Amino acid sequence: MKGATFARLAELRAAGTPVALLTNLRSGSQLLVTASGSEGELCLDVDMVAAAQDALKSDESTSFETPAGKVFVHVFAPPPRLVVVGAVHIAEPLARMGALAGYGVTIVDPRRAFAASQRFDGIAVSGDWPDEAMEKLRPDMRTAVVTLTHDPKLDDPALDVALRSPAFYIGALGSRKTHAARLGRLAALGHGEAALARIHGPVGLDIGALSPAEIALSIMGQVTAVRRGGGTRK
Amino acid sequence: MDATEVRDILATAAEWRAGGRGVALATVVTTWGSSPRPVGSQLVVDETGRFAGSVSGGCIEGAVIREAVDAIATGRPRLLDFGVTNEQAWEVGLACGGKVQVYVERIDA
Numbered sequence: 001m002k003g004a005t006f007a008r009l010a011e012l013r014a015a016g017t018p019v020a021l022l023t024n025l026r027s028g029s030q031l032l033v034t035a036s037g038s039e040g041e042l043c044l045d046v047d048m049v050a051a052a053q054d055a056l057k058s059d060e061s062t063s064f065e066t067p068a069g070k071v072f073v074h075v076f077a078p079p080p081r082l083v084v085v086g087a088v089h090i091a092e093p094l095a096r097m098g099a100l101a102g103y104g105v106t107i108v109d110p111r112r113a114f115a116a117s118q119r120f121d122g123i124a125v126s127g128d129w130p131d132e133a134m135e136k137l138r139p140d141m142r143t144a145v146v147t148l149t150h151d152p153k154l155d156d157p158a159l160d161v162a163l164r165s166p167a168f169y170i171g172a173l174g175s176r177k178t179h180a181a182r183l184g185r186l187a188a189l190g191h192g193e194a195a196l197a198r199i200h201g202p203v204g205l206d207i208g209a210l211s212p213a214e215i216a217l218s219i220m221g222q223v224t225a226v227r228r229g230g231g232t233r234k
Numbered sequence: 235m236d237a238t239e240v241r242d243i244l245a246t247a248a249e250w251r252a253g254g255r256g257v258a259l260a261t262v263v264t265t266w267g268s269s270p271r272p273v274g275s276q277l278v279v280d281e282t283g284r285f286a287g288s289v290s291g292g293c294i295e296g297a298v299i300r301e302a303v304d305a306i307a308t309g310r311p312r313l314l315d316f317g318v319t320n321e322q323a324w325e326v327g328l329a330c331g332g333k334v335q336v337y338v339e340r341i342d343a
Contacts, residue, residue: 001259001340002342003343006247006248006341010245023337023339025263025313025337028311061273062273063263063264074261074263074274075274076244
């Protein structure tokens with residue numbers, strides 16, 4: 001790999017730009033492809049570049065055959081995100097497990113005392129009101145949102161924004177009874193049955209979790225299962 | 235960070251380069267059957283054979299590191315095939331029965 005290609009790849013990744021590194025495995029020639037174009041020495045047909053851009057969109061590395069040899073498309077996507085509403089005791093292990101699993105984690109809690117009560121080393125903490133924080137964070141298809149406060153004033157506005165976003169996972173901590181009441185309030189805000197069915201509540205896989213770390217594990221297990229399409233195979 | 239990695243391999247590669255070390259990357263480009271690491275998994279290697287990351291569960295790293303050290307010396311990239319047969323099961327191969335193809339390249343100065 002040319003030093004300049006390596007430096008440019010690092011630059012694009014640092015800027016959070018999804019980028020694919022294409023390598024002709026026979027010649028070693030390379031090309032960097034983003035949604036807006038390509039740069040590098042590897043010559044490819046326009047439709048091959050388009051195929052690489054499709055791989056970029058689907059967030060999946062792949063390879064294809066060309067007359068000049070096999071080309072490997074290595075997709076470097078920005079990390080998926082995990083937004084945790086509520087700096088409560090479960091948030092600390094959840095944030096740490098999320099970071100370990102490769103997520104960019106943001107904790108949202110406007111209550112300063114709560115945010116200060118936990119150790120969130122190296123984790124982004126937003127002190128904005130949840131609806132404002134969520135509007136800024138703009139959850140996308142690679143974002144998971146988990147509410148933990150048990151407080152409708154904080155959880156509901158966050159869930160309201162999450163339900164209007166393409167977030168791949170939405171989870172809300174609370175008992176079945178709490179969750180039923182929550183669904184009633186969100187329905188009153190105009191969310192239909194299909195939208196409400198997107199919320200995992202009570203949150204997490206049923207593994208009998210008791211401690212904060214175990215509950216965090218059950219939540220990350222469920223987030224992973226949804227993201228990777230698990231649960232459908234034995 | 236690549237979602238397949240616990241730590242950022244390219245960032246490690248950049249650090250090592252900045253420290254004046256010769257560096258190569260090994261990348262899983264194809265897998266067949268049950269393979270321990272997904273396509274895109276990477277290993278970074280320096281000229282002394284020090285490495286970070288993984289391209290398998292530890293089955294083929296030794297051979298990949300040897301090739302990477304050679305790639306750093308010669309500048310020649312290479313495509314390595316690893317599979318497993320009963321005869322080679324105790325040598326370099328994947329105990330799980332999968333096959334992987336690993337591309338090894340030097341990062342030029």
